[in-house]
Amino acid sequence: MKYVIIGASAAGISCAKTLRENGKDSSIDVFTDEAYMPYSRPIISYYLKSYVEKDNIYLNSPDFYKENKINIHTQCPVTAINAEKKTVTTAQGEFSYDKLLIATGSKPFVPPVENSENAVNVFTFLDMAMSEKIKSYAGADTDAVVIGAGLIGLKAAEGLRKICKSVTVVELADKVLPSILDDKGALMVKETLNKNGICVRLGDTVARCNREGNKVTSVTLKSGEEIPCSLLVIAVGVRPQTALAEEAGIKVNRGICVDKDTMETSLKDIFAAGDCVNSTDILDSCEKIIALWPNAVREGKTAALYMSGHGEKDSGSFAVNAIDFFGQQICTCGLIKAESAQELVSLKNGYKRLLVRDGRLIGFVLIDDAERAGMYTYLIKTKTPLDTLTGDLLDTPSFMMFSKEVRTERLTGGVKV
Amino acid sequence: MNYIVPEFEIERNPNKCISCGACVRQCSYEVHYFDDDGKTVLADDSKCVACHRCAAVCPTRAIKIKKYDMAYKEHFNWTPTTQKEINLQAATGGVLLSGMSNNKPYPIYWDKILLNASQVTNPSIDPLREPMEIRTFLGKKPEKLEFDEDGGLKTKIPPQIQLETPIMFSAMSFGSISFNAQKSLAMAAKELGTLFNTGEGGLHPKLEEFKDNAVVQVASGRFGVHKQYLESGRFIEIKIGQGAKPGIGGHLPGEKVTVEVSNARMIPVGSDAISPAPHHDIYSIEDLRQLIWSLKEATCYKKPVAVKIAAVHNCSAIVSGVARAGADIIVMDGFRGGTGAAPTRIRDNVGIPIELALAAVDQRLRDESIRSCVSLVAAGSFRNSADIVKAIALGADAVYVASAPLIAMGCHMCQQCHSGKCNWGIATQRPDLVKRLNPEIMYKRVVNLINAWNHEIKEMLGGMGLNSIDSLRGNRLMLRGIGLSEKELEILGISHAGE
Amino acid sequence: MKKVIAREEHCLNCKLCEVYCRTAHSQSKDVIKAHLRENPVPVSRITVQGDNMLSVAVNCRHCDKPACVEACITGAMQKDPETGVVTCDESRCIGCMTCMTVCGFGVIKSGKFAVKCDLCQGEDMPACVKNCPNNALVYVEVGGAE
Incomplete structure (x- = not known):
């Protein structure tokens, strides 16, 4: 074969x-x-x-x-x-x-940005070659601007923060990580970014680049603000x-x-x-x-x-993300928004937001409260009816929430000892 | 103000404590607790009973339990314990309760009796090289044997119980001890070829598989008694009295009567299980005779019937009567016998030592030529194999042990059985405590203990030049007293060392 | 392969498995030093869940189809095809915690690296099993290295 x-x-x-x-x-x-x-x-x-x-x-x-x-x-x-x-x-x-x-x-999807064509200091950030290029280009006096506050854009910004003089992230949406976070979660992440010296401009975008020769020197935002820029990363999506x-x-x-x-x-x-x-x-x-x-x-x-002829049906897709920015742990899974879904929120440890619909867990956002997060993922994946569980779903999940039969079956895999 | 000085003090070595909290979670008396910082472990000394659970579970041996070092003005008569007991009663107005057994320093005659050994004339025997018989039969023995012309046995032999060791486990009910503790004893009895005793708690359905190793008890509360129960035991034991509390009944508090206990005892959940002091249908030897024969009738004369009495002042006469009433086995329980709960004053002041009672009873039955009508089982604190060998030489057919196997299962003699909080999972019905006693582990420890004792018994027998435990039974020539008065020697029926 | 199986009916909630797991995964291999002198204190790979009434120790199940291995973005998490043991190569782990987010048993702990049970590789018996005072943890053959 x-x-x-x-x-x-x-x-x-x-x-x-x-x-x-x-x-x-x-x-x-x-x-x-x-x-x-x-x-x-x-x-x-x-x-x-x-x-x-x-x-x-x-x-x-x-x-x-x-x-x-x-x-x-x-x-x-x-x-x-x-x-x-x-x-x-x-x-x-x-x-x-x-x-x-x-x-x-x-x-990478590169939207047309006025005056950015063929500039030597405009990059995307999706592969190793680009990462190497950016790393060798960036220096301690670099003013970096990242367009897009998605996973890739923010990861690029976090990396650049270690190297550059300033880092600004510009995002068209009204929150960071719009595809995986809810408003509250996004706000917490934004605060962390700010605390660590990253400027975030929401609801705005780069209208055009201003350059000297083949180098971009600053960008002008749609809002009119001009930000110095000696390195531009375009990370608006793929x-x-x-x-x-x-x-x-x-x-x-x-x-x-x-x-x-x-x-x-x-x-x-x-x-x-x-x-x-x-x-x-x-x-x-x-x-x-x-x-x-x-x-x-x-x-x-x-x-x-x-x-290879050993076919076994695919177990199905759903979104799972784990990412950290400056030590802040973010785990998300499933849907962040759904019609007629109920939200359960806890601020006991960090931020925990569970999304429940029709008596089943369909998504979560965990920020600095991700202990045993995978157990929630399991509930989502297996569509476990929540009324078969005991205890408060917002507590750190544990095997005690399952019935004895389910717990034993899962932990022993049916092995009798 | 608290008049009572703690008995014990917890000493925690800060260089060793890793704040794992095992002691905090394992102490049912809630002695240990975390400080607000969640790291420093503190202790309330006054609650400590010195059961050693915390010390045993501590992975770094950071805990030491010490005697509380409070000075009292010296007084030989008014000891700190006496004062404490008075203060307890002054505070509560109640009867003092205790668990386990008489802890007063009465003479222990086992320690004043010495065994013989062969020298030159009657060679000693090495049990590792030559057969050594410790198999024991309990039951009425015929006066004489008759044979037919072909040499076949004509005499009908009454039912006999075959034991592979002269050691049995005494009555401890499911209720007074946990299911796991009783199951461990049942498993051990099965492996050892001996018997455990259900006590007055009925037989739990889950222990049905051990019925060939069970003695079923009929006591004054008649709890759990039904035809199938009677038939499931190897023999039936009528309990008249208990060495730890002669003349006193039993009281299992309602909180210990869980669903399981209630099923086994056939009483409502949560109700106090009260065993009256007397059997209300027994006021004479004749009444006892009726019960013995009723039980025999109920079990088609296939089961020997035993009667258990506490060793008291006139026990020889009582035993004689019981033997004549038709009992096949008579159990005598000395004043050092254990209990799950007894009034302290009774525990510590009533009854007599098993050594003296056994010697007196064996002699009385011989004098009356009825010794072979019954088997004698001695109970009431056998601490080691030598005690047992001495008991058999004094006339016992077999012995009951309970405290020793309990110690093998974790008991540290804290004597708080009556509290129901046994940290070792023995004398408790609290599920979180009961599960601490894993029968898989504990039955093996009990088996090890009895096997070790069996081996020692064989060695002692061999040393005396005997190759069978039958040759030792009632063989008081093998015993000598040391430091005993003429009267004591006379009752024990033995000579003094040197004689 | 052999796995650690927890028998909840025997679990005492004493958490000695956690203590001895930390010790086994410490620098000093000494209970006291591991807990009092080492910085950071090692993380236990096994966790007792529940309370005194009902508790059970949970550690990695070394799944036939480990979600953590599938999700690992660096290849640090691997299942040994011969022994079946799932381990995290700390030299390659970047601590992204995707494994923690997908593990349905919740047995991967976060830190600088993903921390999880390695069945005490190189020892006859994992430390948790060896030191369980009530035989609540047993180490038994469950078949199939995969």
């Missing part, structure tokens, strides 16, 4: 690993346009703030790929898929496949990389359309996983792009199991 995987991040590598675990003799070829061996994409902000060394960004040791006969083709973009001939065209020539996985992930799939005739609707159980695309023997596909959120049954690491890993695994 010949497997070809396009993309060497979460979905691609988890697919390759799973394929190898389920068959020793197949050939596995992974193509990436990047120059690096497979590395952890979220780690680039930790690299930026010098929390990890460059040697520590890799997902596996080089020996791992050798031992498992997984061929990683770096700097080798795939330019075309021929579904009829079952081949892919790459910089290194044509490769044929029996089963193909598209795990091309996403690319878009799935679907061009390759679309050209090959695969059905795309924002993301690549896949069977939610098997990850197979509209073309036979071609699968897709990760940030480039439309996932179905088990909580609201909506198709959406859930561009998160654990989701991509799981989808890559599911795809691999079907590609």
